[in-house]
Amino acid sequence: MAMSMFAMPGAYDRAITVFSPDGRLFQVEYASETVKRGATVLGIACDGGVVLAAEERITSKLQDTSFMWKIFQIDEHIGAAVAGLSCDAHILIDQARLYAQSHRLLYDEPIEVEILTKRIGEIEQLYTQHAGVRPFGISILFGGIDRRGSRLFWTDPSGAYLAYKAWSIGSGGEAVNELLEAEYRKDLTLDQAVLLAIKCIDKVLDGNVDPQKIRVAVIPSTTRKFKRLGHEEISDYISKYKRAAGK
Amino acid sequence: MEAWHAYGRDGRISDMILKGTTTIGVVCRDGVIMATDTRATMGYFVAHKRAKKVFSIDDHLGMTIAGAVADAQTVVEILRANAKLYKYEKGTPMPTRSAARLTANILFSSRFYPLLLQAIVGGVDGEGPKLFALDPLGSLTEERCVSTGSGSPIAYGVLEAEFKDGMGTAEAIPIVVKAIDSAMKRDSASGDSFDIAVITKEGYRELSEKEKKGLLA
Numbered sequence: 341m342a343m344s345m346f347a348m349p350g351a352y353d354r355a356i357t358v359f360s361p362d363g364r365l366f367q368v369e370y371a372s373e374t375v376k377r378g379a380t381v382l383g384i385a386c387d388g389g390v391v392l393a394a395e396e397r398i399t400s401k402l403q404d405t406s407f408m409w410k411i412f413q414i415d416e417h418i419g420a421a422v423a424g425l426s427c428d429a430h431i432l433i434d435q436a437r438l439y440a441q442s443h444r445l446l447y448d449e450p451i452e453v454e455i456l457t458k459r460i461g462e463i464e465q466l467y468t469q470h471a472g473v474r475p476f477g478i479s480i481l482f483g484g485i486d487r488r489g490s491r492l493f494w495t496d497p498s499g500a501y502l503a504y505k506a507w508s509i510g511s512g513g514e515a516v517n518e519l520l521e522a523e524y525r526k527d528l529t530l531d532q533a534v535l536l537a538i539k540c541i542d543k544v545l546d547g548n549v550d551p552q553k554i555r556v557a558v559i560p561s562t563t564r565k566f567k568r569l570g571h572e573e574i575s576d577y578i579s580k581y582k583r584a585a586g587k
Numbered sequence: 588m589e590a591w592h593a594y595g596r597d598g599r600i601s602d603m604i605l606k607g608t609t610t611i612g613v614v615c616r617d618g619v620i621m622a623t624d625t626r627a628t629m630g631y632f633v634a635h636k637r638a639k640k641v642f643s644i645d646d647h648l649g650m651t652i653a654g655a656v657a658d659a660q661t662v663v664e665i666l667r668a669n670a671k672l673y674k675y676e677k678g679t680p681m682p683t684r685s686a687a688r689l690t691a692n693i694l695f696s697s698r699f700y701p702l703l704l705q706a707i708v709g710g711v712d713g714e715g716p717k718l719f720a721l722d723p724l725g726s727l728t729e730e731r732c733v734s735t736g737s738g739s740p741i742a743y744g745v746l747e748a749e750f751k752d753g754m755g756t757a758e759a760i761p762i763v764v765k766a767i768d769s770a771m772k773r774d775s776a777s778g779d780s781f782d783i784a785v786i787t788k789e790g791y792r793e794l795s796e797k798e799k800k801g802l803l804a
Contacts, residue, residue, distance in 0.1 A: 408678070412675070413675045414675070415671065415675075416671070434676070437671075437672055437675055437676070438672070441668035441669075441671055441672055442668070444664075444667075444668060445664055445665070445668055
């Protein structure tokens with residue numbers, strides 16, 4: 341843990357509502373550290389659509405791997421990938437789902453990805469400025485297609501949010517972002533984006549990607565509907581990726 | 588939604604109420620058929636000739652409405668939102684039985700100031716094709732063949748004579764069309780045209796104008 345880069349914690353990290361002398365909210369920063377320990381997820385928004393991929397960290401052979409805990413459907417046209425404390429994730433994912441439906445009931449239209457992210461960011465911010473609560477220990481990538489096209493948004497424990505063309509969070513985030521910076525193009529097709537996502541997860545897994553260790557969901561710009569890739573589809577993509585990579 | 592008003596026979600303004608209507612739901616071997624007329628009346632005034640009275644709730648669920656349009660549309664929207672939330676959280680589509688129960692609960696929770704809605708909820712799920720009828724106070728009964736509204740006695744006449752349990756949708760569709768058509772002819776509060784939706788394991792589908800014309804010939 342890189343504690344040395346922080347000012348001496350001391351009295352400024354006991355209550356979240358207190359700023360340190362150099363203007364930092366330590367609890368919020370510590371929450372971001374939790375995110376960095378989470379299994380890697382990434383999102384890519386391109387002309388072909390949006391791809392969300394996750395590293396499936398299996399801690400035990402007894403685990404039922406059909407249980408979803410990294411990538412969630414929020415509405416027909418939006419998905420989310422999370423990194424950090426899964427218990428916190430479920431709360432915000434449920435809230436996002438409710439917001440998406442409530443927006444439909446109020447305005448008879450699908451919610452824009454940016455607006456949804458903003459609402460969730462507002463909840464996260466509330467938990468950094470309230471007595472007796474702690475910040476959410478998760479970052480979420482919201483990916484979807486709305487009237488503005490393919491959109492990818494990131495939000496962190498402070499409630500801040502940013503739009504990205506492609507981004508990765510979690511333990512392998514830094515390494516994947518390097519790769520995304522080099523290889524992302526706006527005009528990627530959906531297939532190419534999926535293959536790029538697989539390449540990224542492969543990097544995180546030190547070259548050992550296989551269908552059990554990765555989860556992928558797509559929102560194609562043709563259908564605008566969220567769809568999880570099945571086991572066979574992922575296997576096909578992985579074979580394609582390995583062939584192209586000469587493995 | 589604009590307010591529709593007209594003077595009823597007693598001189599009072601009446602709101603858009605679909606008591607005058609015919610709706611039909613039947614369970615077939617391979618799916619459910621739900622049909623409605625499209626006339627909306629306010630007293631003797633035809634307020635709307637193409638009123639939508641059958642809705643998809645999800646890909647595998649449908650609902651017909653009769654009663655106050657505002658109440659019905661609100662319940663349809665709430666049901667749609669809940670069907671989605673159920674699907675995302677549980678990972679499987681909402682069973683027909685559960686959708687019907689949810690609707691009944693919404694209606695019963697307004698027991699003392701009722702929502703003026705009479706509904707038929709139908710769909711195809713893991714247990715096969717199912718149909719449920721609900722009254723405005725929230726009663727819930729499972730049905731094989733049901734009709735609601737002022738045209739229902741006439742529709743039942745045709746259905747009792749010709750519909751047989753265990754028919755396939757292909758066989759039953761012309762019978763349902765006959766029933767609606769007869770009701771539209773003899774019930775002044777029903778008419779103008781009809782909508783017919785078929786839900787099979789392939790999903791919810793409303794028949795096109797061309798198909799409907801073919802069936803009436």
